Amino acid sequence: MCGIAGIFAYLDVAPAVDRGELARMNVRMAPRGPDGSGDWFSADGRVGFTHRRLAIIDLSERGAQPMHSADGTLTITFNGEIYNYRALKAELEGKGYRFRSDSDTEVLLQLYADRGPAMVEALRGMFAFAIWDARARTLLLARDPLGIKPLYYADDGWTLRFASQAKALLAGGAVPRDPDPAGVAGFHLLGSVPEPFTVWRAIRAVPAGSTIVVDAAGPEAPRVYYDISQSLGRRAATAAGDAAAARRQLAAAVHDSVRHHLVADVPVAVFLSAGLDSGALLGTMAELGARDTLAVTLSFAEFKGDRHDEAPLAAEVAARYGARHVVRTVDRAEFERDLPAILDAMDLPTIDGVNTWFVAKAAHEAGVKVALSGLGADECFGGYPSFVDVPRSVHLLRPFRFIPGLGALARRGLSAAIAAGAKLHPKSAGVLQYGGDWAGAYLLRRGVFMPWELDGLLDPALAEEGLRRLAPLSHIAAAYQFGRPLGDFDRVAAMETALYMRNQLLRDADWAGMAHSIEIRVPFVDPFFLAALPPGNVLATIGAKEAVADVPRPPLPQASRNRSKTGFVTPVGRWLRDAGSTSGEVTFSNASRAWARRVWQAGWTGSAAA
Amino acid sequence: MAVRMLALVSDCYGMGGGIARYNQDLVEGLAEGGAQILVLPRNGAADGIALPAGIRQEPPVFGRLRYSLKSLWIGWRQGPFDVVFCGHVYMAPIAWAVARLIGARYWLQTHGTDVWESRPALRRRAIEAADLVTAVSRGTRHILLGWVELPPDRMRVIPDTVQDRFVPGPPPEALREKLALGPGPILLAVGRLSSSERYKGHEEVFGALPALRAKYPTLVYAVAGGGDDRAFLEQRARELAGDDGAVRFLGFVPEEDLLGLYHLADLYVMPSTQEGFGIVYLEAAACGLRVVGGVGGGSADAVPDERVGVLVDPSDRDALVAAIDGQLGRGRADPAAVEPYRRTHFAAAARRLLARLVDRGRRKRDAT
Numbered sequence: 021m022c023g024i025a026g027i028f029a030y031l032d033v034a035p036a037v038d039r040g041e042l043a044r045m046n047v048r049m050a051p052r053g054p055d056g057s058g059d060w061f062s063a064d065g066r067v068g069f070t071h072r073r074l075a076i077i078d079l080s081e082r083g084a085q086p087m088h089s090a091d092g093t094l095t096i097t098f099n100g101e102i103y104n105y106r107a108l109k110a111e112l113e114g115k116g117y118r119f120r121s122d123s124d125t126e127v128l129l130q131l132y133a134d135r136g137p138a139m140v141e142a143l144r145g146m147f148a149f150a151i152w153d154a155r156a157r158t159l160l161l162a163r164d165p166l167g168i169k170p171l172y173y174a175d176d177g178w179t180l181r182f183a184s185q186a187k188a189l190l191a192g193g194a195v196p197r198d199p200d201p202a203g204v205a206g207f208h209l210l211g212s213v214p215e216p217f218t219v220w221r222a223i224r225a226v227p228a229g230s231t232i233v234v235d236a237a238g239p240e241a242p243r244v245y246y247d248i249s250q251s252l253g254r255r256a257a258t259a260a261g262d263a264a265a266a267r268r269q270l271a272a273a274v275h276d277s278v279r280h281h282l283v284a285d286v287p288v289a290v291f292l293s294a295g296l297d298s299g300a301l302l303g304t305m306a307e308l309g310a311r312d313t314l315a316v317t318l319s320f321a322e323f324k325g326d327r328h329d330e331a332p333l334a335a336e337v338a339a340r341y342g343a344r345h346v347v348r349t350v351d352r353a354e355f356e357r358d359l360p361a362i363l364d365a366m367d368l369p370t371i372d373g374v375n376t377w378f379v380a381k382a383a384h385e386a387g388v389k390v391a392l393s394g395l396g397a398d399e400c401f402g403g404y405p406s407f408v409d410v411p412r413s414v415h416l417l418r419p420f421r422f423i424p425g426l427g428a429l430a431r432r433g434l435s436a437a438i439a440a441g442a443k444l445h446p447k448s449a450g451v452l453q454y455g456g457d458w459a460g461a462y463l464l465r466r467g468v469f470m471p472w473e474l475d476g477l478l479d480p481a482l483a484e485e486g487l488r489r490l491a492p493l494s495h496i497a498a499a500y501q502f503g504r505p506l507g508d509f510d511r512v513a514a515m516e517t518a519l520y521m522r523n524q525l526l527r528d529a530d531w532a533g534m535a536h537s538i539e540i541r542v543p544f545v546d547p548f549f550l551a552a553l554p555p556g557n558v559l560a561t562i563g564a565k566e567a568v569a570d571v572p573r574p575p576l577p578q579a580s581r582n583r584s585k586t587g588f589v590t591p592v593g594r595w596l597r598d599a600g601s602t603s604g605e606v607t608f609s610n611a612s613r614a615w616a617r618r619v620w621q622a623g624w625t626g627s628a629a630a
Numbered sequence: 631m632a633v634r635m636l637a638l639v640s641d642c643y644g645m646g647g648g649i650a651r652y653n654q655d656l657v658e659g660l661a662e663g664g665a666q667i668l669v670l671p672r673n674g675a676a677d678g679i680a681l682p683a684g685i686r687q688e689p690p691v692f693g694r695l696r697y698s699l700k701s702l703w704i705g706w707r708q709g710p711f712d713v714v715f716c717g718h719v720y721m722a723p724i725a726w727a728v729a730r731l732i733g734a735r736y737w738l739q740t741h742g743t744d745v746w747e748s749r750p751a752l753r754r755r756a757i758e759a760a761d762l763v764t765a766v767s768r769g770t771r772h773i774l775l776g777w778v779e780l781p782p783d784r785m786r787v788i789p790d791t792v793q794d795r796f797v798p799g800p801p802p803e804a805l806r807e808k809l810a811l812g813p814g815p816i817l818l819a820v821g822r823l824s825s826s827e828r829y830k831g832h833e834e835v836f837g838a839l840p841a842l843r844a845k846y847p848t849l850v851y852a853v854a855g856g857g858d859d860r861a862f863l864e865q866r867a868r869e870l871a872g873d874d875g876a877v878r879f880l881g882f883v884p885e886e887d888l889l890g891l892y893h894l895a896d897l898y899v900m901p902s903t904q905e906g907f908g909i910v911y912l913e914a915a916a917c918g919l920r921v922v923g924g925v926g927g928g929s930a931d932a933v934p935d936e937r938v939g940v941l942v943d944p945s946d947r948d949a950l951v952a953a954i955d956g957q958l959g960r961g962r963a964d965p966a967a968v969e970p971y972r973r974t975h976f977a978a979a980a981r982r983l984l985a986r987l988v989d990r991g992r993r994k995r996d997a998t
Binding site (some may be wrong): 031032033036173174175177178196202216221222224232235236237238240241242371444487488 | 765767768771772775776779782783784785786788789832919931934935970977978979982983986990
């Protein structure tokens with residue numbers, strides 16, 4: 021886990037790499053890598069890489085980056101971890117490749133030498149990297165299948181720049197800050213900026229599961245090597261046994277993934293809530309032989325001693341699996357103190373990430389470098405209300421879609437009623453217009469603001485242009501339309517994974533974790549794990565979100581199962597609502613809308629953005 | 631198998647001007663790589679011109695409707711074509727239609743003001759439908775991406791190219807005598823004097839001359855080129871320059887004298903704010919002449935660094951005077967800075983883009 025950046029002056033007329041610019045990009049990412057910093061420039065000055073290191077595997081100087089192949093023709097700058105690097109290394113050694121270090125970085129170099137850009141298909145892990153191939157004079161940019169590690173690039177037609185953070189690209193000083201209407205509209209609609217857009221027109225994300233090759237003619241179109249809907253479609257075609265077999269399959273998949281995610285030369289901790297997912301991770305770690313694991317739990321001063329406090333139950337789970345338990349209490353005053361730093365670390369606007377900020381902060385204070393998180397479990401086990409609400413909405417309201425103009429008419433009427441004081445949520449106006457379509461129903465469920473509201477929030481011309489460029493319904497539908505048609509469960513899983521998890525949860529985990537130099541590992545976000553699970557309809561049938569409690573031996577206590585049914589509450593929504601300076605009833609939706617406004621008003625496309 | 635391309639262009643062989651020159655350079659560069667190109671121009675006949683191998687040019691077709699019909703006819707009957715190249719954004723809708731009809735890839739070239747001004751919805755759709763859009767400068771690319779949605783890989787830059795004849799040389803004193811330019815320093819601007827192109831910054835330079843001549847009493851501003859705005863500019867020169875001898879309007883300068891003029895002058899001064907690229911800056915620099923250009927448009931691509939010159943905001947008279955004074959003290963431009971803009975680099979870049987475009991596979995006829 022590190023920070024990477026680079027510049028490639030690919031067109032002959034482009035000036036050589038500006039070393040000062042690369043240095044500024046590096047400095048902006050300093051918290052991502054406190055253990056080391058390195059630069060490399062090609063002899064002709066046309067390519068430059070920089071790297072900030074958080075040492076996790078092979079802590080020696082042999083693991084330092086940018087790293088070169090033995091013959092000097094390949095150079096890499098890499099952020100992330102490759103969990104199957106030992107197996108890949110053995111395979112490459114069998115082919116005659118010789119290694120000089122024990123790092124996963126060197127495995128990437130040798131694997132590229134062996135397979136070229138197609139190497140990414142063999143990798144199990146989270147990664148974003150760039151490889152300069154001096155023989156072919158090409159730059160390869162690659163990002164992991166589900167988008168755990170970020171990678172952004174800016175191409176001005178002469179020169180391509182890339183970095184782990186969009187704000188690092190801006191900090192270099194050569195990338196303009198003009199707003200991207202699609203990204204701005206996307207943030208207001210969904211609460212996070214949908215990739216490949218950012219809020220800056222000049223900056224795009226390398227799409228998750230894609231590689232981009234840059235040669236003397238500039239960047240080629242991203243090549244997609246992994247797509248979640250295609251993967252879920254393939255899984256749906258696999259044979260499923262009975263419920264007991266499905267539970268065994270689920271347990272085996274979790275064990276295998278956790279085992280892979282424990283590969284490290286430093287201790288691996290866990291973020292432990294009172295929920296089933298993180299408890300199952302800790303239990304599985306213990307079962308696999310991890311001893312004296314540090315478990316970090318957030319507790320909120322407002323909830324001390326009441327039923328919302330997660331600390332007591334987390335303590336019970338920690339004790340059950342022999343973990344050292346650290347409870348970190350956070351209060352409103354600390355939130356308000358940290359708010360400027362939170363907004364500064366936030367790489368793209370988001371309505372979430374505050375919880376992760378504090379748990380990562382707590383982990384850092386406890387001396388942790390690496391921690392497992394239960395992020396992603398709700399997407400693969402169907403833990404969100406959307407798994408019920410969205411299919412129900414589509415099946416119920418689909419017939420109304422065939423009455424031309426009815427949805428729009430109803431929306432206008434209800435919007436007028438809401439404006440006149442009717443006590444309805446603004447989103448409810450769009451139920452008939454959007455609810456009968458998968459993408460529309462998802463937008464209603466996950467949306468912060470609705471498309472027809474943007475005019476009142478943003479410059480109307482920018483809002484119109486943003487909606488045109490983003491095409492929100494098509495953008496959402498693209499999450500499940502690649503490959504064979506999916507069932508209801510998998511369709512929602514594909515949308516939640518490709519949109520909410522990727523653009524919000526994973527991005528937030530990256531900036532909030534990295535701000536405290538914490539590597540967050542996510543065993544439930546792993547294509548190998550997803551493929552090893554039973555088909556989506558079987559997961560729904562066996563109640564996978566509760567079944568995960570039985571994965572470890574011994575299983576999670578009954579209290580954890582009961583707790584998962586009553587739900588979880590944090591005061592963060594109230595803090596956000598207050599930071600957003602609105603009044604009225606506190607619901608998560610209200611808080612999100614107010615907080616979204618607060619975040620946006622922090623000034624993203626102004627001169628202070630970097 | 632040679633790539634076959636149908637080039638729908640406003641001007642090519644048989645016409646002058648920057649766009650015609652660019653199109654000729656482009657098709658020749660591609661033909662040298664083995665492409666077979668059929669050019670269908672709106673203006674200019676290639677009669678009597680020996681076209682390079684691989685290039686044919688149809689007679690010009692006047693009138694939008696006739697041109698559109700002939701484009702469709704040629705695309706249908708003289709194919710198959712792998713690529714439809716469109717040399718001007720005004721023709722993008724018809725090029726898009728032809729490419730869809732025949733299932734060819736569609737490559738659109740943009741220059742500068744063609745994509746800065748008018749932005750009708752049909753044109754935007756026709757641009758967004760392109761498989762490849764090329765711009766002459768980063769500035770043009772940036773402006774275009776402000777109103778159309780194109781991923782970075784489909785929006786590339788091929789900078790304008792400098793002809794090989796533009797090289798440094800000794801100042802031809804006979805020309806100085808012929809044009810009665812005096813001992814100098816000589817500030818030079820070359821280009822059409824058009825009332826629609828007042829952004830070129832002549833008037834701002836006129837306004838800077840009194841201050842400059844206070845330091846350089848024999849300094850003159852030589853304005854080469856004719857056009858409908860000459861009378862207006864002469865009037866403005868009389869009003870602003872403070873001395874009738876400070877500005878010399880040279881009118882149209884024949885090709886054989888143009889190079890000499892570059893060798894004779896001391897500084898190229900045209901603080902234009904809306905150049906699509908500013909090829910004249912590079913031609914001047916290739917001849918060793920330092921440049922004072924204007925901030926805005928695509929000029930930054932033609933004046934990449936201080937080896938060539940500087941860009942100033944022409945509305946800031948003090949900055950303009952300081953820039954001219956500063957550049958006059960720095961001697962000649964470094965011709966090495968212009969080397970990457972030479973034709974070999976240009977042609978190689980164009981061929982790389984064509985190869986990438988062809989690698990993408992043919993369009994489906996029903997795809998948009």
